[in-house]
Amino acid sequence: MTSQTTSTAARGSVALEVRGVSKSYGGRTVVDDLSFTCQPGSVTGFLGPNGAGKSTTLRILTGLAEADAGQALVGGSPYRSLENPARTIGVMLDARALHGGRTGLETLRLTARTLGMPASRADEVLEMVGLADAGLKRVGGYSYGMRQRLGIGVALIGDPSVLMLDEPANGLDPEGIRWMRRLLRSFADAGGTVLLSSHQLLEVQATVDRLVVIAQGCLVREGTLDELTGEAGTRVGVLDPAALRAALDKHGIAYEHRSGDQLEVSLAPEDMGRLALREQLVLTSLGATDRGGLEEVFFTLTGQSEPTAAAAGGADAPASEPAATAS
Structure with a gap:
């Protein structure tokens, strides 16, 4: 498999902004007056222990949930107000949700058609994510790492200015992790904005420029990697x-x-x-x-006094932080 990582076009300047966002479920506050910004040209790591409110924040940013207070903006507008959201922000929240009966190429071509992209974009992205040799294989036969690559491909298909990825390194072998790191770096270097949520701390440290750390739904610290680790x-x-x-x-x-x-x-x-x-x-x-x-x-x-199961292996959000479903 090849690992082309270059961007197809210069990115527009689109920032992600979370402004005073709060969200409660069943009387429990999951996100509490949270504010942070992800700027173009940077890869931002979004960190927090299990149940900290990361998944809820990502769902609010992508219009899958509504904030009780505050605003979550993509390029200055709520996700649901974007004319063609996937042409502005590419999202991968769960690669396991991909249809197992379609081939990888069919998955990307269907997505391209839905977004008004040419069919050739599917072949281009398939090559970009290193799945050109597996494009005619059904997704149900893909390994978890291959599904992760395809999920990132779906996020890239609209040639967006922003990438939002939840646990993208899960299931990737060392070569795949290096590939993902180069992909995100080249995307940001071309002017793109990347928000990366992950529990794999060593991988985050090797990938990101900035960090947003939350706990119990609140912002704990925001700054460059050098600022926080130094x-x-x-x-x-x-x-x-x-x-x-x-x-x-x-x-x-x-x-x-x-x-x-x-x-x-x-x-x-x-x-x-x-x-x-x-x-x-x-x-x-x-x-x-x-x-x-x-x-x-x-x-x-x-x-945290010691690594939790989530920090060690990327566990799913607990029952108190509902699964990603459209609202």
């Missing part, structure tokens, strides 16, 4: 650990338990000192710690 946290000890934990919880500051009664806090030492003064906490130790790689950053920012 920051230092703070290891702190106090006379009253329970009071420290209560103060951090009150202000929504993530922390991890370390040896003894020490905590590692996602604040700079000077900010931790100010918080201790304001909350009248007596410190016994205070020092900067090197965050290290993305995995360390992720668990510190989201308050």
Whole structure:
């Protein structure tokens, strides 16, 4: 299989914007006043523990669910207001939903026809995603990795300016992961906007320029990969650990338990000192710690003490975050 990754055209400048979005299901807040932006020319990683609200946010961005408050915009407009959405934003939320009875080529040709694209676009994309040799094979006989490639092909068929992909590396072998990385990089370098949701932290670190980290439906941190992984946290000890934990919880500051009664806090030492003064906490130790790689950053920012099943293997959203169905 070949692995052509070049863009067919220069991309327009289309940003993704989430502005104060909130969403509740059954009285439970899943997304809480969430705001972030994905700019053209960049690959943004969308991270959070299982149940953090990532899937709900993606569904709101793509018109599959409506926000209770706030706006989710594609190029300044709601998804449902776009004249031909798939020509602006290519989406892959679940490659397993592809029709198993059609061939890969039939899948892409049908999509191209629906979007008003020439039939030749299907052959072009089939080559682009490395499935030219499997185009006449039925999708039901594809491996999971091949379905992922085809799902990305469906997202690309309209030659969009934005790509939104949920767990695109699942099922891909090492060569496939390298291919996907080059594809997303060339798409962004041509002016495209990429939003990548994934639990595979090492792959995210090797692929993205920017990060949006959420927990319990709220934005925890947004910035470039270098900004987040280059920051230092703070290891702190106090006379009253329970009071420290209560103060951090009150202000929504993530922390991890370390040896003894020490905590590692996602604040700079000077900010931790100010918080201790304001909350009248007596410190016994205070020092900067090197965050290290993305995995360390992720668990510190989201308050996770160890990898969850989702972080390790990309588990599906829990029952409290409903599956993607059109509303």
